[in-house]
Amino acid sequence: MTRSFEDYFVPVNITDIILLAMLRRDGIDLTSSRVIMKDDQPSGLALIARRGWASRLAAMGLVSTARNGGTGTWAMRQLIEEAGSRGEKEMLLEVIEQNTAAVKLYEKFGFTKIRRLVGYRLDTSQIDSAALRQDQELQEIDIRELAQMVSYHGLEDLPWQLSGTTIAHHTPPSRAFCLKDAYCLVSNPETTDVAISSVLVKSPAQRSRLERNLDARFLRDSQIRSGTFHRYFPKR
Secondary structure, eight states, X not given: OTGGGTTXXXXXXXXXXXXXXXXXXXXXXXXXXXXXXXXXXXXXXXXXXXXXXXXXXXXXXXXXXXXXXXXXXHXXXXXXXXXXXXXXXXXXXXXXXXXXXXXXXXXXXXXXXXOOOOOEEEEGGGOOGGGOXXXXXXXXXOHHHHXXXXXXXXXXXXXXXXXXXXXXXXXXXXXXXXXXXXXXXXOOTTSSEEEEEEEEOSSHHHHHHHHHHHHHHHTTSHHHHTXXXXXXXXXX
């Protein structure tokens, strides 16, 4: 998988732990996933996640020597035909918009845009953690509780990776927190990069308060303070 994403837009280095976590959280079906062979050599892979009548192309990549030769087109045709034979009614995927070759490939097979996904990054090295205030109401909750809240109150068409079903498959060291009616899911706060991958709030003011409290709790650690936070806030 790492070789299939050589020279990609973002560095990709897949370890066994990362791969196994991806399989579990995203509902990837290895019996429907494929290693792409060319000239009897493994030249790429396609990971297929499945839920009900929908499937998702969770990852697809080719080694550099197999690109621009029609292999991607052949593979997509096979994957779509196999999804149809399984009785699935839709296939979903995400693609970095700067990856114009992939965008053209998917559009050629009839994929249409649903939304543009964005992320935010905060360089915490410039933040004075002593100036941050933490409310006593910030509480840690079971990730399953957050998953239930997102499934019930979240947008009906949340991306696959942000849905309540996916959240329910997160386990420690990921952690979930609530501040009254505001909820969030964060990755391991002991690492230098902390991802806030789900936020459920009733108002922007609640989001700001939750955000401030997370900063106050985790920016005390110099390792966290020198790292970055990646934030994604679904529109409420």
